[in-house]
Amino acid sequence: MKSLLLSFLLAFGLVPINLCGQQAGPVATGAESVVAFVNVHVVPMDEERVLEDQTVLIEGDRIITVGPASSVSIPPTALVIDGSGRYLVPGLAEMHGHIPPPNQPESEIQNTLFLYLANGITTVRGMLGYDGQLTLREQANRGELDSPNLYLAGPSFNGNSVSSAEQAGEKVRRQVQEGWDLLKIHPGLTLAEYDSMAIAARGAGIDFGGHVPADVGLEHAIEMGQLTFDHLDGYVEYLYGVSPGAVDPDALAEIVARTIEARAWVVPTMVLWETLYSVNNLDELNAFPELQYVSEGSRASWERQFRQRLGSPQFDRDSNQAVIDARMEVLAALHEAGAGILMGTDAPQQYSVPGFSLHREMARMLEAGMSPYDVLVTGTRNVGAYFSAWDTFGLVAEGHRADLMLLEENPLTDLAHVAERAGVMVQGRWYPESAIQARLSEIAASYRQ
Numbered sequence: 001m002k003s004l005l006l007s008f009l010l011a012f013g014l015v016p017i018n019l020c021g022q023q024a025g026p027v028a029t030g031a032e033s034v035v036a037f038v039n040v041h042v043v044p045m046d047e048e049r050v051l052e053d054q055t056v057l058i059e060g061d062r063i064i065t066v067g068p069a070s071s072v073s074i075p076p077t078a079l080v081i082d083g084s085g086r087y088l089v090p091g092l093a094e095m096h097g098h099i100p101p102p103n104q105p106e107s108e109i110q111n112t113l114f115l116y117l118a119n120g121i122t123t124v125r126g127m128l129g130y131d132g133q134l135t136l137r138e139q140a141n142r143g144e145l146d147s148p149n150l151y152l153a154g155p156s157f158n159g160n161s162v163s164s165a166e167q168a169g170e171k172v173r174r175q176v177q178e179g180w181d182l183l184k185i186h187p188g189l190t191l192a193e194y195d196s197m198a199i200a201a202r203g204a205g206i207d208f209g210g211h212v213p214a215d216v217g218l219e220h221a222i223e224m225g226q227l228t229f230d231h232l233d234g235y236v237e238y239l240y241g242v243s244p245g246a247v248d249p250d251a252l253a254e255i256v257a258r259t260i261e262a263r264a265w266v267v268p269t270m271v272l273w274e275t276l277y278s279v280n281n282l283d284e285l286n287a288f289p290e291l292q293y294v295s296e297g298s299r300a301s302w303e304r305q306f307r308q309r310l311g312s313p314q315f316d317r318d319s320n321q322a323v324i325d326a327r328m329e330v331l332a333a334l335h336e337a338g339a340g341i342l343m344g345t346d347a348p349q350q351y352s353v354p355g356f357s358l359h360r361e362m363a364r365m366l367e368a369g370m371s372p373y374d375v376l377v378t379g380t381r382n383v384g385a386y387f388s389a390w391d392t393f394g395l396v397a398e399g400h401r402a403d404l405m406l407l408e409e410n411p412l413t414d415l416a417h418v419a420e421r422a423g424v425m426v427q428g429r430w431y432p433e434s435a436i437q438a439r440l441s442e443i444a445a446s447y448r449q
């Protein structure tokens with residue numbers, strides 16, 4: 001399958017001679033081809049540091065060499081990318097992402113995958129599976145699509161899809177057999193159904209994550225081994241259970257300690273919750289430049305839903321703002337205590353535009369008291385740790401999957417630099433920023449028609 005990017009590059013004569021004629025993906029690198037980032041500053045993300053003036057060699061989908069530019073020799077056939085004054089950083093992850101279901105137009109699926117990639121997102125954990133989606137995962141992970149690496153949760157476990165404890169266990173075994181990477185938990189499961197799911201999951205060696213059903217509660221979900229708590233689901237509910245409308249510091253410290261003890265992860269999705277609680281300004285949301293990459297229909301429905309929430313008799317800005325503030329306290333406490341935090345925004349939905357929403361989320365993480373380095377850890381090294389049973393990635397280091405961003409400035413001094421890209425590499429395939437911008441323009445134009 002010839003990708004759109006390859007067509008673009010061929011059309012503009014941008015494919016290096018040694019890369020022409022290969023089958024796998026856009027600017028593919030096979031056994032005989034190496035990509036060399038030369039004279040580049042490396043932000044390896046193993047600790048907070050910058051390795052100055054390095055050469056990084058990529059062969060196939062792996063980083064094979066990271067060393068001082070003065071001592072690394074460059075194979076004569078290599079595609080050389082000038083890294084002078086630039087920063088090479090591991091690609092980021094959207095750990096609570098969505099991919100349009102297979103019944104959507106193919107273009108919608110391809111555009112969504114590309115919007116992630118265009119923003120330096122090289123791994124997406126898809127958090128709601130649909131029949132037929134595993135084929136897409138295989139294509140993406142074989143490098144046949146302009147897509148991040150995909151890991152997919154299966155179809156949801158919720159009050160509608162599960163009607164008995166027995167059925168919950170069966171559903172687990174079926175999803176394991178089908179090959180999903182995770183079980184997705186939504187609200188509505190009874191305690192008995194949840195426990196049956198959790199026990200079957202443990203028996204079958206698959207993890208589960210997502211929401212915390214009200215009947216289950218956060219403490220019990222932690223005890224049962226839920227791996228990820230997305231949207232900080234259950235935390236404010238737990239704290240308000242101890243002290244209605246307030247965050248009790250002892251209760252907060254207690255639940256944070258239990259989270260860490262259980263080695264559970266959280267995917268905070270802070271920005272989305274502000275929108276769902278409608279504490280932000282609709283005019284500001286509608287002015288997001290990235291809305292040009294979203295269909296008119298989606299934009300209209302996002303605005304309609306926002307207005308509906310505002311107009312609801314239950315809407316109370318003060319109590320909603322209190323929940324949003326409590327969530328910030330929870331994130332700050334989890335971070336200070338050293339809990340496992342993963343970057344995610346729940347795109348695409350509700351003004352969270354794939355890829356672009358991550359930049360807004362990073363700003364919120366800084367407000368919670370995290371440093372730029374801490375924030376980048378949640379999208380790189382932590383993601384590699386989370387997926388360590390699948391593959392090796394998340395650092396700029398030898399043996400790691402070549403998922404990278406080349407940035408014009410140092411992201412450790414200012415996370416806004418993450419948006420100043422010179423290009424993105426996924427599985428060793430190089431997407432220069434000029435090609436990314438060209439494809440983004442095409443996507444925007446397609447939604448204007």
Ligand SMILES: [Zn+2]
Nearest residue numbers: 096098127346
């Ligand atoms: Zn979601």
